[in-house]
Amino acid sequence: MNINGINSNNVINLYSKNKNRVSQTKKVNNVSDRIEISKLGKSLTNYTLEGVNVDNSKKIQELKNQINNGTYNVDAKLTARSILDTIKENGLND
Template identity: 45%
Template structure:
């Protein structure tokens, strides 16, 4: 049985032949998805953002007042549980 392989020169020539054959690029039509909100949707979105910021500001103000009055109590068990839950999510 006679098996002939490709020598180093034949391999280089084959590679150069493939590299020289340029494939024409086809221009693809760029498509993208779009969503447009109606005016009512935009107003509702603005309202939701304002309401959430108002709630946060009110909560911060409430905590500040409790800290100043010395009536802010922290549940250590609840904080420890929350910390453990976050650590479990990270893994």
């Protein structure tokens, strides 16, 4: 049976190799992404937001008055067309 002693040079070499590996993994690149919205994109945002704040109170009041006075007439063809369009859009016609 052959028993060898511990060689201190081998131990030091192993620790130094491990130290180099750890220092290499700590390097981090400072890379970041950047996004810019063009002037056209910004103007489209303003365009779409204009239609959001529509005041329908006048139209609603007119409809309420017509219903209360009994002068409101329902267009059956328009109602049927709207129902069919909704069915087609939602895929309920299968």
